Amino acid sequence: MEGNQLFPVFIKLNDLNTVVIGGGPVGLEKLTAILANSHAARITLVAEQIIDALRDLAKDYPQVELKEKSFEPCDLNEANLVVAATNNHELNLKIKAAAKLRGLLVNVADKPELCDFYLGSIVQKGDLKIAISTNGKSPTVAKRLKEVLNESIPAELDITLQQMSALRETLSGDFSSKVKQLNEVTEILTRDLKK
Incomplete structure (x- = not known):
């Protein structure tokens, strides 16, 4: 079948356990995106090394637990959702396999073929939230569309939603x-x- 076959959903991450594996710039990007959309998301981040910027971000979110250690499949035992944010292809495959064995959905950064779901670009105006997907084809196009929508949708629309x-x-x-x-x-x- 042609076209984008993804089914869009909005997940209540505040009620789930998310595990992010990766403590570098990609882990920071994913953690930032999750927390920007779900301020109370419960997240465990596992990485052998964790950059200072990630530690600084986590300080503002007491529900984010940082574990500076090597990934082990048992790190997913309490997970509901998994984000692999490493630059190690073999480790990403190991994470994907461990998630699949547990029936968990996984996002592998920059590897659409390994993903069960994508983290799309988000436009938010109060309670209005719009997710943009290019089916993993071009995050850059999604980012540009986000900019256009952010500029064109008035912030006052949230007043309308409340009314x-x-x-x-x-x-x-x-x-x-x-x-x-x-x-x-x-x-x-x-x-x-x-x-």
């Missing part, structure tokens, strides 16, 4: 009736686009 949430709580009737009422209210968001 819609309050309105939603006041609606009565069956599901179909509620959807119809909400569609009528939100039609204004696309009215100018139809002209």
Whole structure:
């Protein structure tokens, strides 16, 4: 099949255990991305060496545990999700195999063929969050689209979301009736686009 066959999901990392393997710049990039989107994510980072920038980041997040040691498959025993962020291909394969044996989903940095999921580019305006995927083809294109969306979506949209949430709580009737009422209210968001 052609095209992007990925199924987009938003995961509640605050309720799961994520294990990141890698203590260098790639580990820092992945940890930063996870924490930027899930400030209370429970993360264990395992690496033989951990750079200072990563240690500094972890100081602000008490739920992030740093383990300066060699990776062992048992490091995944309590994991729900795995991110391999090393520059060692053999180690990444070992991590992937250990995760697969435990039925865990794994992301291997810069190796789309080894990934069960990708960490996409994220645009966030308050409660609105948009994930961008290029199916692992070009993170650079995803980054550029993120910049465009960040510039074009007004921050005030979050006010609209909060108002819609309050309105939603006041609606009565069956599901179909509620959807119809909400569609009528939100039609204004696309009215100018139809002209």
